[in-house]
Amino acid sequence: MDKMITILGPTASGKTALAAALADRLGCEIISADSRQVYRRMDIGTGKDLSDYAVDGRQIPYYLIDIAEPGTRYNLFQYQRDFRLAYDAIVSRGRRPILCGGTGLYIEAVLKGYRLAPVPENKELRARLEGKTLAELTAMLMDLKCRNGSTMHNKTDVDTAKRAIRAIEIEIFSGDNPAAESDTPPTDSIIIGIDVEREERRHRITDRLCRRLEGGLVDEIRALLDSGIAADDLIYYGLEYKFVTEYVIGRITYEEMFRLLEIAIHQFSKRQMTWFRGMERRGFTIHWIDAMLPMEEKVAEILKIDRNK
Incomplete structure (x- = not known):
């Protein structure tokens, strides 16, 4: 069985279209790695671009999009479970999975095989933390991460106080319940990164934001x-x-x-790249390809990397 292919990159880098073109060429199926595209009816703001999954009229099968209700808290534990179900289903049919997305934590969790457990809500902790500023909560989280030696959360995950409190809740639970050796298998994968030069990335983000607002984001x-x-x-x-x-x-x-939104998306994109570079420091090999290449050339580069593995 050929290795899974992972396509990652910052927001607005063209990941989905490339994954679909590659899937069409190789007969693959796509598993999304996006922490917000799991939610139904959150389409424009999450950039689902479902039309990208059709190539010359051929529909590319995709998974882990539109699987949770808005207002709920889909989490990493659920994602790892749902990824494994999708992965096993694809492989059982003799097809090859492509993992595609920009949520670095989700990608790393399934590639490494993090051992995760559902973390219960700690109402006493939440009451104690209520009213603290995001800066105070972030400082607490960083201290816990240092003590736990954790790479589970970075600033991408704590851009609101509620997210920060949940991250603190998880770190405290993990510290009190140290995990044994992973019993979730790591997933062997060729990793392709889409490299977008900084100014081009900024241009794409601003242009896409304008199109989303014109396309009905406020109404959504x-x-x-x-x-x-x-x-x-x-x-x-x-x-x-x-x-x-x-x-x-x-x-x-x-x-x-x-x-404020334009600034926040630019900052988010920068943090995504920081996470991906961190993955390289943590032992992952990422093959970077130029986002500005024509689609056929990008696909050809990936096929060449795939043949050499």
Whole structure:
């Protein structure tokens, strides 16, 4: 059986289209590694771009998109479980999986085979942390990470106070319940990284944000709120859902929303690249290819790397 292929890269790098083109060429199926595309009806803000999964009219099978309800807290433990189910199903049919996404923690968890357990809610801890600033919570988290020797969370995961509190909850639980050797198998994979030069990345992010806003992002979030999802639950998801929700409920102006969101996405993209470079330091080999190459050349480069493995 050929190794899985993983395609990773920062936001707006063209990962999905490349994965679909490669899947069409090789007869593969795609497993998404995106922590927000799991949610139904959160389409524009998460950039699902489901049309990318059709190549010349041929539908590429995909997994782990639209599997959770908005307002819920899908987590890494659930992702690792769902990834394994999708991976085994694809392999059982004699097909080859392609893992594609930008959530570095999800990617690393399934490639390394992190041993994870469902972490229960600690109501006493949450009550104690309520009211602390994001900066205070982040400092607490970093201290716990140092003590645990943990690589489980970085700033990508703690851009809101609720996320930071959940990360602290997980680190405390992990420290009190040290894991034995991993009983989740690592997944052998050829890893392809899409390299986008910084200024080009910034241009793509701003252009895509404008298109999403013009394409109905505000209406999508209004509809989610109107369906009964609490504003704080949408804000929890960060980025588009945080800032556009704050605009819709009147906390900030449209101009403030656009400016703050643009900055936040640029910062997020930078943190994604920091995570991927960190993966290299932690022993992963990532084969970087230029995002600016024509699609056929990018596919050809990956095929060449694949043949040499």
